[in-house]
Amino acid sequence: MDKKLSGQVAIITGASSGIGAGVAKSLSAAGAIVVINYPVPPVKDAAEAVLAEIKAAGGTGITAICDVSRENEVQKMFADTIQQFGTVDILINNAGLQKDAPFDEMTLEQWNFVLSVNLTGQFLCAREAIREFLRRGVDPKRSRAAGKIVHMSSVHEVIPWAGHANYAASKGGIMMLMKTISQEFAHKKIRINSISPGAIQTPINYRDWQTPEALDKLMTLIPYKRIGTPDDIGRAAVWLCSDDSDYVNGISLFVDGGMTLYPDFTENG
Numbered sequence: 001m002d003k004k005l006s007g008q009v010a011i012i013t014g015a016s017s018g019i020g021a022g023v024a025k026s027l028s029a030a031g032a033i034v035v036i037n038y039p040v041p042p043v044k045d046a047a048e049a050v051l052a053e054i055k056a057a058g059g060t061g062i063t064a065i066c067d068v069s070r071e072n073e074v075q076k077m078f079a080d081t082i083q084q085f086g087t088v089d090i091l092i093n094n095a096g097l098q099k100d101a102p103f104d105e106m107t108l109e110q111w112n113f114v115l116s117v118n119l120t121g122q123f124l125c126a127r128e129a130i131r132e133f134l135r136r137g138v139d140p141k142r143s144r145a146a147g148k149i150v151h152m153s154s155v156h157e158v159i160p161w162a163g164h165a166n167y168a169a170s171k172g173g174i175m176m177l178m179k180t181i182s183q184e185f186a187h188k189k190i191r192i193n194s195i196s197p198g199a200i201q202t203p204i205n206y207r208d209w210q211t212p213e214a215l216d217k218l219m220t221l222i223p224y225k226r227i228g229t230p231d232d233i234g235r236a237a238v239w240l241c242s243d244d245s246d247y248v249n250g251i252s253l254f255v256d257g258g259m260t261l262y263p264d265f266t267e268n269g
């Protein structure tokens with residue numbers, strides 16, 4: 001692959017598995033130095049395994065523990081990264097989770113947990129990244145932009161999702177967080193966009209693909225008739241972080257096999 005991100009430092013939150021791990025590998029293949037964030041000690045080994053794979057392929061990086069919903073931990077992760085690598089060029093604001101429940105049974109704890117990681121976590125990380133981008137400014141040897149943020153949203157920033165009110169609300173919130181700060185900092189040459197994945201084969205949705213029956217049912221929602229892979233998202237992230245997309249600000253890039261085309265309307269309506 002063309003090394004479009006050569007020497008740029010990228011923090012990828014929630015990179016010990018799933019989409020985050022895939023994006024870390026893609027950014028590394030494009031030449032970035034990757035900081036593989038993981039939230040709690042029990043997933044350290046998974047993060048180290050992602051890093052080992054990246055190093056075996058010739059990449060460079062570290063792992064970093066940090067619960068993105070905690071301000072002091074986020075600030076420490078950014079400070080440590082800047083101390084070790086000099087700056088941060090790219091933030092992949094990816095960490096996210098689901099705690100699903102029928103709305104009338106949803107506990108405040110389930111609501112708060114999802115909002116604190118998925119939305120507050122993206123706020124805290126984006127704020128630290130922007131502070132560093134503003135401090136450094138544009139360095140043409142690195143990139144045409146002073147920095148890039150990619151928020152990991154979801155098709156559920158626009159598709160309502162019964163039984164997942166906390167998750168869908170967090171993703172709708174991410175959309176306006178992304179657009180607002182993109183508007184606020186574009187003049188500082190900071191580019192901020194989202195990727196909105198559809199069904200990507202990862203642990204978060206294993207129930208939807210673990211049996212042939214489940215997968216068949218899922219396919220009714222995907223016009224392109226395949227489940228996505230973390231690599232599909234990784235390649236989109238490389239593009240959004242590279243100067244190839246230098247005139248792209250404030251978009252949600254749907255990478256979803258057509259899930260947002262409302263396939264139910266193909267022969268109805």
Ligand code: BGC
Pocket residue numbers: 098153154155156197198199200204205208
């Ligand atoms: C969710 C997955 C789901 C996909 C499509 C994602 O944001 O995390 O569980 O499969 O949206 O509905």
